[in-house]
Amino acid sequence: QSALTQPPSASGSPGQSVTISCTGTSSDIGAYNFVSWYQQHPGKAPKLMIYEINKRPSGVSDRFSGSKSGNTAFLTVSGLQAEDETDYYCSSHAGSLHYVFGTGTKVTVL
């Protein structure tokens, strides 16, 4: 039940793109196509941004996209805006009711 590994930080200039990685194992990310990404602003509850690797809930900007390769998932934020500067967490289904979260990445808009 080790946490998924994310880089502690990522950054980009306004209008540019930033990609965050999320590395797991063959028991979680590698085994299932149920990877999600959450955005969390300070003092707020996490908000679902991406589910099933690359699907966006209603209301989430299409600037957010997801992908997966092997045991690693990726979140790309395109056209960076000041409001995107915050923390992002990945998670993966790992069987039955079992889920695991990533270590979190702080995105900075330069």
Added chain:
Amino acid sequence: EVQLVESGGGLVQPGGSLRLTCAASGFTFSNYPMHWVRQAPGKGLEYVSGISYNGGAPYYGNSVKDRFIISRDNSKNMMYLQMGSLRAEDMALYYCVRESVLTFDIWGQGTMVTVSS
């Protein structure tokens, strides 16, 4: 409006117990698996426990196994987390979360548990 409201957090001494409650509204509670996720101050998200839509086959993270018990009452649209043998490392904001399509789509605002003597 779909809503999850946690309660029951507070200050407890090490070794003590506490019962968290999650009140759900705005959706058919009995159709969804539910979970608890926690976040220690300044730290990341940690999966705690989950329960199926009918209360069967609960799952616990290794850090809380044998100390916490998750349950639900579909007649009351409520979920619970009975926490025992509390440790300093259990101090966190505890979120109630709805699972849909194997993702966590609805989050409550959390209830804070402080473990200190």
